[in-house]
Amino acid sequence: xxxxxxxxxxxxxxxxxxxxxxxVYTTGLALAVLLTATSFWVANTTLLWGPGVSIxxxxxxxxxxxxxxxxxxxxxxxxxxxxxxxxxAFGLLVVFLVIAGSVWIMTNLNDNLxxxxxxxxxxxx
Amino acid sequence: MNDAVAIYDVRQExxxxxxxxxxxxxxIVVAYGFWIFLLSDIIMFSALFAAYAVLVRNTxxxxxxxxxxxxxxxxxxxxxxxxxxxxCGLMSLAVASRERAAVYVRALATFVLGAAFLALExxxxxxxxxxGATPQRSAFLSAFFALVGCHGLHVTAGxxxxxxxxxxxxxRGFRATVQRRLWCFALFWHALDIIWVGLFTVVYxxxxxx
Numbered sequence: 500x501x502x503x504x505x506x507x508x509x510x511x512x513x514x515x516x517x518x519x520x521x522x523v524y525t526t527g528l529a530l531a532v533l534l535t536a537t538s539f540w541v542a543n544t545t546l547l548w549g550p551g552v553s554i555x556x557x558x559x560x561x562x563x564x565x566x567x568x569x570x571x572x573x574x575x576x577x578x579x580x581x582x583x584x585x586x587x588a589f590g591l592l593v594v595f596l597v598i599a600g601s602v603w604i605m606t607n608l609n610d611n612l613x614x615x616x617x618x619x620x621x622x623x624x
Numbered sequence: 625m626n627d628a629v630a631i632y633d634v635r636q637e638x639x640x641x642x643x644x645x646x647x648x649x650x651x652i653v654v655a656y657g658f659w660i661f662l663l664s665d666i667i668m669f670s671a672l673f674a675a676y677a678v679l680v681r682n683t684x685x686x687x688x689x690x691x692x693x694x695x696x697x698x699x700x701x702x703x704x705x706x707x708x709x710x711x712c713g714l715m716s717l718a719v720a721s722r723e724r725a726a727v728y729v730r731a732l733a734t735f736v737l738g739a740a741f742l743a744l745e746x747x748x749x750x751x752x753x754x755x756g757a758t759p760q761r762s763a764f765l766s767a768f769f770a771l772v773g774c775h776g777l778h779v780t781a782g783x784x785x786x787x788x789x790x791x792x793x794x795x796r797g798f799r800a801t802v803q804r805r806l807w808c809f810a811l812f813w814h815a816l817d818i819i820w821v822g823l824f825t826v827v828y829x830x831x832x833x834x
Contacts, residue, residue, distance in 0.1 A: 505652055506648070507652070508652040509655050509658075510655060510807060527710075531706055532706065535706065538824075538825060538829055539829065542829035556825050556833065557825065557826075560822055560825035560826075567817060571709060571710075571814040571817070582656060586656075587663065590664075590667060593670070594667055594670040598673055598674045600674075601675070601677070602674065
């Protein structure tokens with residue numbers, strides 16, 4: 500029981516009290532295939548409301564990343580996983596800041612920029 | 625000496641908080657350090673994703689994603705990488721139970737599927753370049769080749785790493801150092817698959833759908 504005292508290593512399947520490692524990986528694969536197939540269907544179907552498709556695709560992708568983290572990388576909410584989850588949370592915070600911040604600022608900049616045609620008109624005066 | 629062992633045993637019996645337990649085993653420290661590296665690698669990819677998201681409409685009159693991307697090829701690439709991630713997980717289990725033959729078979733499956741992914745991606749790049757859609761054509765294509773190409777380079781590095789690890793198992797057997805390296809390789813390979821999930825969604829599916 501010495502393992503209890505330390506946090507578990509990320510990706511460590513053997514230390515867990517899991518019934519069968521193969522079963523965990525197979526469940527993960529089945530869920531990932533299901534989510535991937537849904538993503539490809541959502542992108543190609545005409546049944547869904549067009550403007551909502553991209554948000555649906557992002558939700559499916561985040562769900563699949565969660566499946567990979569839990570079933571393949573064995574990141575859980577257990578007490579032996581605190582360090583791994585905290586590092587992941589900080590990484591996700593930086594990822595969110597970089598992507599959302601860049602997109603936000605650049606969209607703003609594009610909206611406030613004068614279109615080239617107007618710029619030419621102004622320069623003629 | 626005996627006293628020290630006795631004291632150590634007592635400490636094992638009682639519950640000791642992590643702050644008093646001394647340094648964690650090397651296996652945990654190494655994997656945790658590699659986990660931090662992977663997270664920093666993902667942050668680097670997030671910068672490339674942000675660049676792509678900003679530049680995706682700047683096609684400069686050149687071809688857009690909807691005209692260039694072939695969804696069948698992308699679906700095949702996704703399947704290859706996903707199944708190779710699965711066989712890599714099975715390989716980790718075989719490494720933990722030290723079944724040499726199973727490790728070789730599953731590592732070979734992982735390698736072949738990873739190489740198939742890479743071949744499909746290179747064929748896609750070659751087709752695009754043959755159509756004149758080179759990285760120099762537009763800001764969109766520069767961002768596309770930087771993002772997808774960087775992932776492809778990671779997969780290439782992973783394939784080389786896997787081949788080296790198989791040689792190390794053949795020569796050195798299941799030593800503790802070799803096992804730790806295999807552990808880190810599995811983390812790396814699974815992380816690449818996570819990045820690919822974001823990639824095929826943002827670049828290919830959203831590029832075709834919008």
